[in-house]
Amino acid sequence: MIYMDNASTTWKKPPAVSDTVYRSLQEGAGNPGRGANAVSLGSSGILLRTRGLLMELFQAPQPENVIFKASVTDALNTLLLGLLKPGDHVISSVMEHNSVLRPLEHLKQKGIITYDLLGADEEGRILLQELPQLERPETRAVILSHVSNLTGTLQPIEKVREKLKNKDIFILADAAQSAGYLPVGLISHDLDAIAFTGHKGLLGPQGTGGFALSDRLNAAMEPVFTGGTGSDSLSLHQPMFLPDKFESGTQNVAGIAGLAEGIKYIKELSLDIIRTNHQRLTEVFLQELSTLPEITLHGPATSAGRVPNFSMTFATLNPSEAAFRLEQDFGIIVRSGYHCAPLAHKAMGTFETGSVRISFGHFTTETELIQLIQALRTLCEVQHGRLP
Ligand SMILES: Cc1ncc(COP(=O)(O)O)c(C=O)c1O
Numbered sequence: 001m002i003y004m005d006n007a008s009t010t011w012k013k014p015p016a017v018s019d020t021v022y023r024s025l026q027e028g029a030g031n032p033g034r035g036a037n038a039v040s041l042g043s044s045g046i047l048l049r050t051r052g053l054l055m056e057l058f059q060a061p062q063p064e065n066v067i068f069k070a071s072v073t074d075a076l077n078t079l080l081l082g083l084l085k086p087g088d089h090v091i092s093s094v095m096e097h098n099s100v101l102r103p104l105e106h107l108k109q110k111g112i113i114t115y116d117l118l119g120a121d122e123e124g125r126i127l128l129q130e131l132p133q134l135e136r137p138e139t140r141a142v143i144l145s146h147v148s149n150l151t152g153t154l155q156p157i158e159k160v161r162e163k164l165k166n167k168d169i170f171i172l173a174d175a176a177q178s179a180g181y182l183p184v185g186l187i188s189h190d191l192d193a194i195a196f197t198g199h200k201g202l203l204g205p206q207g208t209g210g211f212a213l214s215d216r217l218n219a220a221m222e223p224v225f226t227g228g229t230g231s232d233s234l235s236l237h238q239p240m241f242l243p244d245k246f247e248s249g250t251q252n253v254a255g256i257a258g259l260a261e262g263i264k265y266i267k268e269l270s271l272d273i274i275r276t277n278h279q280r281l282t283e284v285f286l287q288e289l290s291t292l293p294e295i296t297l298h299g300p301a302t303s304a305g306r307v308p309n310f311s312m313t314f315a316t317l318n319p320s321e322a323a324f325r326l327e328q329d330f331g332i333i334v335r336s337g338y339h340c341a342p343l344a345h346k347a348m349g350t351f352e353t354g355s356v357r358i359s360f361g362h363f364t365t366e367t368e369l370i371q372l373i374q375a376l377r378t379l380c381e382v383q384h385g386r387l388p
Helices: 015-026 038-058 072-083 098-109 128-134 157-163 215-220 253-269 271-289 319-330 342-348 366-383
Strands: 066-069 089-093 114-118 139-145 170-174 193-197 209-213 295-297 309-314 335-337 355-359
Touching: 015 253, 038 066, 038 193, 038 209, 038 253, 066 072, 072 098, 072 139, 072 170, 072 193, 072 209, 089 098, 098 114, 098 139, 098 342, 114 128, 128 157, 139 157, 157 170, 170 215, 209 215, 253 271, 271 295, 271 309, 271 366, 309 319, 309 366, 319 335, 319 355, 319 366
Parallel strands: 089 114, 089 139, 139 170, 170 193
Antiparallel strands: 066 209, 193 209, 295 309, 309 355, 335 355
16 A cells, blocks of 8 residues: 555654554553653653653743643644633634634624634645734734645745734744654744644544644633643633643643654654755656646646645545545546635636645655656556556
């Protein structure tokens, strides 16, 4: 099997990820922060060390400013619901995943907020120049994905604050498709929060994710979920210190232990090497795609300003048929459909059809790429009746 659906969830993972998940379940993962017994303290140590790794990765002020959640969806909901108050206005973009669009629409339908969306150009790059027209006195937050999950387009989120008249507006980034592929930091990108998911570029298990947040944003937020934290147990009130303010309930210790191994792997390899490898594969792929007129690429046509995540349509094959043939005839796993980004499809002109999304991961090889190109070439020839 050749796995090319890494934008959905990465596979393969470094062996240390699954070994560590297995070992922590086998050898006993206590309940972190609940009691002072050895296994509980051992689990607290796992959370603290993983927070430390994420703090460095995302330039958070302290390990406690990294909050664990079950996914980036969970993280984005916590950020939006915890921050936004009646009357607030939010700016986002048409390139967002439903994990941003649906919470915004939900809050709008309940009469709590209003929002406006930046448009995008034909490569899926958001139109930042529209920002000043959309900003209002009641604008409280801008929320944008760092990389589009549909087109792989890298968005200029580090330039958002300079375009805002009110510099105090909170800027939140959905780094689901960039964390583990490209650098993204609270300081370097001038952000108030970075939401991440563990199971994509960070190479961890599913069921892990969270967000890193600035102290300024923390001071403006309310907890969304309340419950047991293992701290201040005699009080009926949610603790207001980090990370407990946003982390009620028992954490996914085994998953977080595995996530730490994914992050260590990325750090050891380095984001620079990951990027260089991906750019090399992307250049070969884009060059070959340009010789196949039956395939239309929807997104950046060069390796710059993108990650190796490609959305495409075929002249005479619908996306689900193409994905089915790639799997059945060539053992290549890709994704077809709408990729949870309806407005991005509208912007890219694929709202009626959906698309095939092919996404490389950290372990994609040149041999696999050659097989993919061969398979696409054969599919296009069959479409044109040149093969039996
Ligand atoms: C940009 C973006 N945001 C959010 C999500 C949601 O991720 P999860 O299902 O891990 O919460 C995805 C997943 O595809 C994504 O690509």
